[in-house]
Amino acid sequence: MEEHIIFIFLDGVGLGDPGEKNPLVHDSMPFIREQVGGDLLKGRDLRRPRLLLKGIDATLDVRGIPQSATGQTSLFTGQNAAKILGYHLPAFPNEPLIEVINECSILKRVIDKGGTATFANAYTENYFKRVEQGTLSYSATTLCVLAAQLPFRFMPDLMRGEAVYWDVTNKHLFQNEVAGVSLVSPYLAGRRLSRLGLRYNLILFESFLPDLIGHRKNVAQAVEILNTLDLFIRGACENKEDHVSVLITSDHGNIEDLSTGAHTLNKVPLLVLGPLAERMVDVASITEVAEKVV
Helix, strand or coil, X not given: CCCEEEEEEECCCCCCXXXXXXXXXXXXXXXXXXXXXXXXXXXXXEEECCEEEEXXXXXXXXXXXXXXXXXXXXXXXXXXXHHHHCCCCCCCCCHHHHHHHHHHCHHHHHHHCCCCEEECEEECHHHHHHHHHCCCCCCHHHHHHHHHCCCCEEHHHHHCCCCECCCCCCHHHHHXXXXXXXXXXXXXXXXXXXXXXXXXXXXXXXXXXXXXXXXXXCHHHHHHHHHHHHHHHHHHHHCCCCCEEEEEECCCECCCCCCCCCCECCCEEEXXXXXXHHHHCCCCEHHHHHHHHC
């Protein structure tokens, strides 16, 4: 049976200490808690057949607080982007990191090996207009798609159930009155992702909700978002075939410590459900994820 991996990237999720400022211990994410036997906390390590949970390093052996551009480039290429630059870079990849992505994008590497890959996120036409106008830069994931010369998914794909928006439920699009877009339940969005997962060896999905909400330092909002993502993950896991693996990880911590609203030095969770779990046991850093997936 061909290997199929659903890679769910959650921006800004670390493994922290218990406490009132950690929304991961406020009765959140019940499906994940069922799978791993407790809250997602620092030091939790679980290794079973077809199930792995461990903390992996996101500091990349570079002084300073981990940031998105270097963290995501490292995660999606297997190269230590922070060491290449000599510092942690926030937001969007710069030219040196774009070169790394063009060479080593996880999606490109799957394609080059004769496999199939796709990015599940739906885009609006306005996204690319803003990039052309210079008001927005390409994200690491978008650059990975471009490096692999893969087609993007747009609103018609989303409305056909063949894409997922970054906020999972389409709430952002609905509130902005994007024509033809309706709200979907997190569980249905997860089920749609699992259906896509059967068609590709690697399907990548990104949500930056945890990082966005983490910066706001609002515990109630954070719990709500985590539960939305939990239902989404449940939908993906409960509707996948046995030979399909779901891999969930992050680029740096944030939402697990709302006392500061900043990124953290905490390890990030590596959660794998499915046959891929056995191969990921020795992964210790976000730089080692891509190699195991490809």
